Amino acid sequence: MAFAAFATTAAKSGEPAPRRRSRVALLLLLPGILYLVLFFLTPLVSLLLTSFQAPSEFGDVGEFNYAFRWENYTEVVGAYLPHILRSFGFAFVATVLALVISYPLAYFIGVSSRRWPLLQSVMLVLVIAPFFISFLLRTLAWKQLLSDESFVVTSLKAVSLLAPDAHLTGTPFAVIFGLTYNFIPFMTLPLYATLERLDLRYLEAGTDLYANPFHVFLKVTIPLSMPGIVAGTLLTFIPAAGDYINASRDFLGGPDSQMIGNVIEANFLVLLNYPIAAALSLILMAVILVVVSFYVKRAGTEELL
Amino acid sequence: MKPRPLPADPMVRQLVQQARNAQIARRTLLTGAGAGAAALALAACSPGANSAPTAAADSSDDDKSLNWDNWALYIDVDDAGNYPTLEAFTTKTGIKVTYSEAVDDNNTYYGKVKDQLALGQDIGADAVCLTDWMIGRLIRFGYVQELDHDNIPNLANLAPSLKDVSFDPGRKMSVPWQGGFAGICWNKEKVPGGISSVEELWDPQLKGRVGVLSEMRDTMGLIMLEAGVDIAGEWGDDEFAAAIDVLKKQVEDGQVRNIKGNSYKEDLVNEDTLAAIVWSGDIIQLNAENDDRWEFIVPEKGGTLWNDNFVVPIGSSRKKNAEALINYYYDPHVAAEVAAYVNYITPVVGAKEAAMAIDPELANNQLIFPDATTLDRAHVFRALSGAEEQKYNADFQGILLGA
Numbered sequence: 224m225a226f227a228a229f230a231t232t233a234a235k236s237g238e239p240a241p242r243r244r245s246r247v248a249l250l251l252l253l254p255g256i257l258y259l260v261l262f263f264l265t266p267l268v269s270l271l272l273t274s275f276q277a278p279s280e281f282g283d284v285g286e287f288n289y290a291f292r293w294e295n296y297t298e299v300v301g302a303y304l305p306h307i308l309r310s311f312g313f314a315f316v317a318t319v320l321a322l323v324i325s326y327p328l329a330y331f332i333g334v335s336s337r338r339w340p341l342l343q344s345v346m347l348v349l350v351i352a353p354f355f356i357s358f359l360l361r362t363l364a365w366k367q368l369l370s371d372e373s374f375v376v377t378s379l380k381a382v383s384l385l386a387p388d389a390h391l392t393g394t395p396f397a398v399i400f401g402l403t404y405n406f407i408p409f410m411t412l413p414l415y416a417t418l419e420r421l422d423l424r425y426l427e428a429g430t431d432l433y434a435n436p437f438h439v440f441l442k443v444t445i446p447l448s449m450p451g452i453v454a455g456t457l458l459t460f461i462p463a464a465g466d467y468i469n470a471s472r473d474f475l476g477g478p479d480s481q482m483i484g485n486v487i488e489a490n491f492l493v494l495l496n497y498p499i500a501a502a503l504s505l506i507l508m509a510v511i512l513v514v515v516s517f518y519v520k521r522a523g524t525e526e527l528l
Numbered sequence: 529m530k531p532r533p534l535p536a537d538p539m540v541r542q543l544v545q546q547a548r549n550a551q552i553a554r555r556t557l558l559t560g561a562g563a564g565a566a567a568l569a570l571a572a573c574s575p576g577a578n579s580a581p582t583a584a585a586d587s588s589d590d591d592k593s594l595n596w597d598n599w600a601l602y603i604d605v606d607d608a609g610n611y612p613t614l615e616a617f618t619t620k621t622g623i624k625v626t627y628s629e630a631v632d633d634n635n636t637y638y639g640k641v642k643d644q645l646a647l648g649q650d651i652g653a654d655a656v657c658l659t660d661w662m663i664g665r666l667i668r669f670g671y672v673q674e675l676d677h678d679n680i681p682n683l684a685n686l687a688p689s690l691k692d693v694s695f696d697p698g699r700k701m702s703v704p705w706q707g708g709f710a711g712i713c714w715n716k717e718k719v720p721g722g723i724s725s726v727e728e729l730w731d732p733q734l735k736g737r738v739g740v741l742s743e744m745r746d747t748m749g750l751i752m753l754e755a756g757v758d759i760a761g762e763w764g765d766d767e768f769a770a771a772i773d774v775l776k777k778q779v780e781d782g783q784v785r786n787i788k789g790n791s792y793k794e795d796l797v798n799e800d801t802l803a804a805i806v807w808s809g810d811i812i813q814l815n816a817e818n819d820d821r822w823e824f825i826v827p828e829k830g831g832t833l834w835n836d837n838f839v840v841p842i843g844s845s846r847k848k849n850a851e852a853l854i855n856y857y858y859d860p861h862v863a864a865e866v867a868a869y870v871n872y873i874t875p876v877v878g879a880k881e882a883a884m885a886i887d888p889e890l891a892n893n894q895l896i897f898p899d900a901t902t903l904d905r906a907h908v909f910r911a912l913s914g915a916e917e918q919k920y921n922a923d924f925q926g927i928l929l930g931a
Contacts, residue, residue, distance in 0.1 A: 282914070283665075283668060283669065284665065284917050284921075285642070302931060366794070366798075370798040370799065371798070371800045372798060372799040372800075388736060390800070393786060393800075472787055473788055473789065477785055477786070477930075478787060478927065478928060479930045480930075481928075481929045481930050481931075485929060486929055486931075492635045492636060492639050493635050493925055494918070494921050494922055494925055
């Protein structure tokens with residue numbers, strides 16, 4: 224692709240003094256590497272070791288010893304499989320919903336309103352605006368808006384879209400709603416970034432070749448905006464799968480809509496069952512890694528990463 | 529190989545335990561050689577689980593300062609944001625107090641300081657107020673210092689019922705700061721008939737609009753009391769399991785939708801919750817802010833009584849200053865001043881009489897200065913052993929997580 228072409232020429236022009244450059248580069252990389260070793264690798268190794276700990280003999284709450292107890296993993300999957308599946312299910316639905324909502328929005332900002340830069344900027348600000356308020360506050364606000372005696376719920380009941388004794392807060396619906404809402408900007412912005420660069424002449428060419436608008440969209444626009452779609456879905460799916468705020472019982476969730484993040488939180492903070500929490504965190508990480516690499520491979524956009 | 533029973537002496541017991549653990553660690557590290565040096569380095573960093581830390585040397589005589597970690601809205605504050613009783617304390621004793629609202633949850637606070645406590649390090653606080661059960665855990669682990677009662681003569685004013693608690697007989701390690709009830713409350717407009725027992729919370733009319741606390745001892749305590757269990761006395765797995773079944777059924781049926789900590793207040797205000805198991809102090813405060821919309825009772829079969837207690841963390845070098853602070857707050861007049869601001873139960877005998885002079889209406893409020901009949905209904909959840917705490921918490925969290 225175009226980017227790859229640029230990359231190779233850049234590499235060629237910088238060839239003359241490779242050795243010195245690499246030393247400087249290494250020096251420049253050092254802070255980053257140190258940072259990663261200290262704040263990523265060390266905790267990761269510690270987490271891995273914790274996940275194999277066993278309760279210490281005659282131990283009290285929260286006392287564990289290293290014992291290579293791999294059964295932690297099977298136990299965790301046995302006990303919390305519904306939560307693991309639910310997390311990925313919720314994250315998947317929220318990602319799809321966010322994509323469906325964000326794509327037309329990003330298209331409108333990035334393509335349709337190209338002739339009116341002011342409108343474009345205003346729309347972009349509107350998409351980013353929610354970031355100015357803490358997302359905890361925004362989620363709490365939704366909890367109020369969806370509460371039993373709220374306008375939303377009473378109206379839905381009045382038109383019989385909701386059963387008289389039904390409610391929204393504390394249900395899977397509310398959790399998915401919250402996830403979708405909170406991650407829409409993360410989907411919209413990368414989509415906008417690619418759609419804004421979309422060369423409309425390709426679309427014209429498509430029409431010239433007798434493709435109808437739907438086909439042009441399917442065969443030209445979508446493939447060209449694939450980098451944005453992949454980036455947006457990753458930015459939404461990964462954090463959504465590990466999210467524990469929306470599903471928290473203090474926010475939008477209930478006992479039947481708890482996600483893996485909530486289970487990890489409860490095990491770390493309340494039960495002090497660190498090995499279980501660590502094993503769950505690693506499983507979450509591993510599953511996301513597998514899902515994401517498979518997805519990226521299928522989407523054919525390896526050069527993005 | 530079956531391990532031999534441990535000797536009774538706690539000191540010897542600990543040494544044996546430590547030796548055994550060291551053995552296990554060596555063996556497993558050799559088999560899991562892959563982790564290698566990194567594992568060893570990390571293992572060295574993390575505190576050993578089984579060695580009790582020792583108390584720091586006291587430097588109170590040269591260091592007239594004190595750090596106090598407490599919960600939010602838990603002391604008298606004037607309009608300028610100062611703490612009048614604390615300022616008076618500084619004037620009286622010359623000890624400068626740094627007061628911080630650092631505790632917002634027993635578990636998260638514990639999570640923050642436990643590694644330092646295990647190593648006997650200073651956690652930056654010389655006095656902390658935490659709830660009974662957490663104090664029980666801290667005492668079990670040896671994370672708090674023994675108090676010198678000679679430095680706290682006013683402790684004679686401690687309410688007799690709180691003198692001998694199961695987690696700290698004789699109050700050697702902890703002294704109550706404030707307490708409260710867990711009971712039942714309901715929305716007076718939406719539930720005009722009122723509610724008199726936990727059983728009535730399971731009324732189908734209230735389906736989906738009932739809340740319970742995410743604090744295991746309060747919710748389970750009330751359910752067990754309803755079943756006739758004396759929660760302060762002898763009970764075991766069977767009684768607890770029966771109560772868990774009750775709660776599990778109500779949650780799975782959708783009768784109970786909300787299981788929350790402090791955030792249950794929002795649900796009462798927006799009426800997601802119409803009736804719930806709640807804490808007394810919150811309802812007094814909510815009623816003051818929302819024109820008396822709720823009624824609170826301690827059910828006839830019983831409610832729970834909990835206290836937040838002062839402790840001196842093991843790494844603090846200013847225990848004597850902390851004792852001076854505790855002594856000061858056990859003066860009935862000072863206690864009454866605090867009670868006039870916070871809406872919880874003071875453990876200080878004589879505070880009611882002192883409060884009478886400040887505000888008679890306050891002194892007659894059953895939830896702040898309860899009389900004998902109200903106190904008779906309130907029970908303290910007995911101290912749990914480590915194994916019990918682990919098991920019961922896991923069962924309770926299982927319901928909360930829908931597992």
